Amino acid sequence: xxxxxxxxxxxxxxxxxxxxxxxxxxxxxxxxxxxxxxxxxxxxxxxxxxxxxxxxxxxxxxxxxxxxxxxxxxxxxxxxxxxxxxxxxxxxxxxxxxxxxxxxxxxxxxxxxxxxxxxxxxxxxxxxxxxxxxxxxxxxxxxxxxxxxxxxxxxxxxxxxxxxxxxxxxxxxxxxxxxxxxxxxxxxxxxxxxxxxxxxxxxxxxxxxxxxxxxxxxxxxxxxxxxxxxxxxxxxxxxxxxxxxxxxxxxxxxxxxxxxxxxxxxxxxxxxxxxxxxxxxxxxxxxxxxxxxxxxxxxxxxxxxxxxxxxxxxxxxxxxxxxxxxxxxxxxxxxxxxxxxxxxxxxxxxxxxxxxxxxxxxxxxxxxxxxxxxxxxxxxxxxxxxxxxxxxxxxxxxxxxxxxxxxxxxxxxxxxxxxxxxxxxxxxxxxxxxxxxxxxxxxxxxxxxxxxxxxxxxxxxxxxxxxxxxxxxxxxxxxxxxxxxxxxxxxxxxxxxxxxxxxxxxxxxxxxxxxxxxxxxxxxxxxxxxx
Numbered sequence: 001x002x003x004x005x006x007x008x009x010x011x012x013x014x015x016x017x018x019x020x021x022x023x024x025x026x027x028x029x030x031x032x033x034x035x036x037x038x039x040x041x042x043x044x045x046x047x048x049x050x051x052x053x054x055x056x057x058x059x060x061x062x063x064x065x066x067x068x069x070x071x072x073x074x075x076x077x078x079x080x081x082x083x084x085x086x087x088x089x090x091x092x093x094x095x096x097x098x099x100x101x102x103x104x105x106x107x108x109x110x111x112x113x114x115x116x117x118x119x120x121x122x123x124x125x126x127x128x129x130x131x132x133x134x135x136x137x138x139x140x141x142x143x144x145x146x147x148x149x150x151x152x153x154x155x156x157x158x159x160x161x162x163x164x165x166x167x168x169x170x171x172x173x174x175x176x177x178x179x180x181x182x183x184x185x186x187x188x189x190x191x192x193x194x195x196x197x198x199x200x201x202x203x204x205x206x207x208x209x210x211x212x213x214x215x216x217x218x219x220x221x222x223x224x225x226x227x228x229x230x231x232x233x234x235x236x237x238x239x240x241x242x243x244x245x246x247x248x249x250x251x252x253x254x255x256x257x258x259x260x261x262x263x264x265x266x267x268x269x270x271x272x273x274x275x276x277x278x279x280x281x282x283x284x285x286x287x288x289x290x291x292x293x294x295x296x297x298x299x300x301x302x303x304x305x306x307x308x309x310x311x312x313x314x315x316x317x318x319x320x321x322x323x324x325x326x327x328x329x330x331x332x333x334x335x336x337x338x339x340x341x342x343x344x345x346x347x348x349x350x351x352x353x354x355x356x357x358x359x360x361x362x363x364x365x366x367x368x369x370x371x372x373x374x375x376x377x378x379x380x381x382x383x384x385x386x387x388x389x390x391x392x393x394x395x396x397x398x399x400x401x402x403x404x405x406x407x408x409x410x411x412x413x414x415x416x417x418x419x420x421x422x423x424x425x426x427x428x429x430x431x432x433x434x435x436x437x438x439x440x441x442x443x444x445x446x447x448x449x450x451x452x453x454x455x456x457x458x459x460x461x462x463x464x465x466x467x468x469x470x471x472x473x474x475x476x477x478x479x480x481x482x483x484x485x486x487x488x489x490x491x492x493x494x495x496x497x498x499x500x501x502x503x504x505x506x507x508x509x510x511x512x513x514x515x516x517x518x519x520x521x522x523x524x525x526x527x528x529x530x531x
Contacts, residue, residue, distance in 0.1 A: 016235030050090025078116035106149030179209025190223035203227030213242035249294035274327035383499035431458035466494035
């Protein structure tokens with residue numbers, strides 16, 4: 001059976017930019033376009049030239065070396081000629097290989113949103129596509145609200161698709177703009193559309209309002225579409241767009257697709273999928289979704305003891321693909337639901353060597369379960385688990401001892417009458433025979449404590465100079481007046497390593513300080529201090 005090509009179109013920089021809380025800078029756009037270009041997607045949509053100064057500047061030059069660079073905009077406005085439409089002019093002036101026109105394909109929207117006739121809307125499609133083709137551009141037409149339009153008036157929705165195709169569009173894309181269509185409906189409708197527009201010229205653009213965007217995209221491919229649009233990590237307005245990362249994983253690795261279709265994504269690029277996903281979140285200062293398919297930190301994580309035992313014997317028992325194929329890694333978590341298999345696997349991953357049946361493993365497991373009953377959660381705090389094991393083995397030198405600390409938070413008016421909040425911390429530490437007292441100000445009590453603790457650790461000071469606190473999370477473990485607070489702190493260093501520690505206490509400052517000191521101890525152990 002001959003293999004067919006499926007083309008991937010990324011709209012992160014346009015549709016993804018509509019995500020609540022996401023604002024791309026020009027440099028962000030350059031960086032994301034570069035990531036997409038390197039991984040091998042076929043089309044990178046850069047935005048909407050003419051709609052805002054940032055997008056207009058972004059299209060001042062082509063931003064991809066391998067992928068086709070696409071500019072997005074509307075077909076000509078009703079009552080105007082193509083040559084007299086500023087939106088079309090901006091698209092033709094953009095330094096883009098491809099122009100993607102969006103058009104209404106639901107008769108209701110044509111009447112209500114555009115306030116024009118059905119015939120005028122078709123003329124707008126025809127004239128706009130023809131003008132772009134004459135300008136030497138590849139043309140894509142996104143038929144907005146196609147599935148709703150098809151359900152309401154199939155003849156008109158098909159007329160929009162047919163007009164775009166017959167006018168010269170390379171791709172006619174069926175959009176589930178409201179995200180309310182279900183997979184069986186996509187299959188049925190796309191199967192009808194391919195009788196009018198060949199599948200080799202047909203695409204799908206799905207939104208995730210029913211949680212079906214990826215499933216709908218795959219259903220469209222099954223029904224004949226060979227062009228798939230989506231965004232990195234499923235970014236997009238409301239519930240997001242089809243997650244292109246998940247789609248790449250499915251199309252490249254699942255038997256029903258991998259044996260039938262080719263993508264522009266090489267095996268080597270597929271191995272960078274996890275890194276790509278997390279880089280985008282880093283650029284946008286977002287926390288990665290731990291439970292994202294293929295690339296999430298928990299995608300190949302096992303917590304239950306009986307599952308862990310099976311995974312260690314044969315990973316295929318609970319893994320649908322090899323985690324390494326997408327650049328991810330298997331994790332067997334340490335928790336109160338785990339058994340010796342979990343503990344042994346995690347100990348091995350962290351560099352410890354124990355035989356099954358070693359009594360020390362049982363003691364470590366008992367201690368983990370005791371600590372988790374108090375509110376600790378080591379599955380998300382590898383560094384604290386490492387320090388705990390080292391302490392139980394008697395392998396943590398007496399680096400430093402905190403004799404006392406205090407924190408003061410003051411809210412007051414400053415000299416110009418503005419209300420400000422100031423935090424100051426004092427830490428008294430014993431390092432060997434030396435007693436060191438440090439004070440520091442911070443933008444909050446935890447920051448002040450962190451700065452004060454790391455201000456002077458005597459002979460260990462040089463080893464902690466490169467530490468940077470990069471994330472701080474607080475959870476309430478038990479509610480009510482006697483609530484127990486769980487704090488997770490993530491640090492990184494100049495070598496690019498990062499780790500997470502945990503502290504638990506009824507007092508949030510005390511819990512934070514536990515996590516801070518564990519991080520210092522972990523860094524010193526990692527540096528080989530005291531050996």
